[in-house]
Amino acid sequence: MCGIVGLFLKDKALEPHLGALTNEMLTTMCGRGPDSAGFAVYGDALNDRAKITLQSPNPATDFANLDRLISGAIGHEVDLRVKSTHAVLTVPSDQLEAAKAVLRSQAPSVRIMATGSAIEIYKEVGYPTSVASRFELAKMSGTHAIGHTRMATESAVTTLGSHPFSTGPDQCLVHNGSLSNHNNLRRELRHDGMTFETENDSEVAAAYLTWRMNQGMNLGEALTKSLDDLDGFFTFVVGTKNGFGVLRDPIACKPAVMAETDQYVAFGSEYRALVNLPGIETAKVWEPEPGTVYFWER
Amino acid sequence: MRTIDLAKTALRDLNQDLHRQSAGTNEARWEVINPMGSHAVAVGVDAPITIDIRGSVGYYCAGMNKQAIVTVHGSAGPGVAENMMSGEVRITGDASQYAGATGRGGLLVIEGNAASRCGVSMKGIDIVVKGSIGHMSAFMAQSGHLVVLGDAGDALGDSIYEAKLYVRGTVKSLGADCIEKDMRAEHHDELAGLLAKAGISGVQTSEFKRYGSSRKLYTFNIDNADAY
Structure with a gap:
């Protein structure tokens, strides 16, 4: 399992509340990932x-x-x-x-x-509510944030094995799922000069996108390309300095719900994570399509 | 009418209350407010009551339902009406993956779209979707009916047994052993009955195509019986 939340603000008036909103979303997902948690907050660049x-x-x-x-x-x-x-x-x-x-x-x-x-990342082993409160997530402001609650399947429960993974400047990725070709891909990416901190499959996905963006692709193009090169189960939420992307593998077993209003784009592994967002009653709420890149940029 | 506010009442209390209802109950109408995406709302009900849920629900809403008429005035997460036995479940919004999975009876109506694996391994349930359905729907569907007014995604009816599928829009691709079949008079009658039961008017049965099993997979070959 694992829980993912993400919030990309369009309305500047919500920016002081980014941390408080993300905190509510993240702490709803404790049951999906009780062993560790982390979040990336993009403040003013x-x-x-x-x-x-x-x-x-x-x-x-x-x-x-x-x-x-x-x-x-x-x-x-x-x-x-x-x-x-x-x-x-x-x-x-x-x-x-x-x-x-x-x-x-x-x-x-x-x-x-x-x-x-712009990016700051905080992640630790521990129950998500305590991780969020020790880093005072609720007090943070910014333009977009991505959070993750982890139930480890592929590698050890450690701080470095927690999400988000950041493998390039102002970039981060969170993942729900498991990749089956991460060892091969890690070897190929190392050969091209990428470095890795862990044996974690999700770090390989993050590094893959960084590698593609280093080649000049934007986040949307890099995500599209990843559908050819990554094998396994995944729902990714990815952040860049001014971008926010979502991608599910073509089988799409891992859950995902999105909501969009004039004020924000939001992602949750479950609808429960979104219920306290302002205007959720009238938001456009949908399940992202399998194998389809969703990408917003300010 | 009993109104239960899930912002104030524990989900377990609601479900236990619902489980206490039986055939002769005087509390025949229930309303659930503030579901806030909760999982397992109104699971395992076995009484001729109506339950209106005002808002969206999470996983497994109305699973194993018997007799009850459950309406979700919103959208439903994965596994809505999973293994339903009888009664009716209606979703006014969209449903996530594996809606009506393994359902043995009753009617599931989804007024919006259903995601992947709708009706997977269905065993007698009738499912009517006003919108479109995702990939791998009716996978290994054994009996019952799946009616789709919109389009179907990839691999519709893969390894299907005796369930009947009616799709009005396009089918992105058919799964292994699933083929288009003739719409004969009895199928028009059957489909008209299903649409009426779901309260849908303004569409003609002639707009639909029928799909089902070509019965050529190895499971249909008697020589393979020993393999199981």
């Missing part, structure tokens, strides 16, 4: 600055002087905002690679969950 979401099993020691360590090494001001086991490090965009190199060499137990100008 920063100009000239990049965000790196970090995670550490020892946040008290790892994050204590991390900002000074990084700013000393790269020679630029940085900002570090700690939230439980995660922290968001903000650096000048042109110092992103330098900062990542310092993290890798001098803070090896710190993991990079996502990088980009």
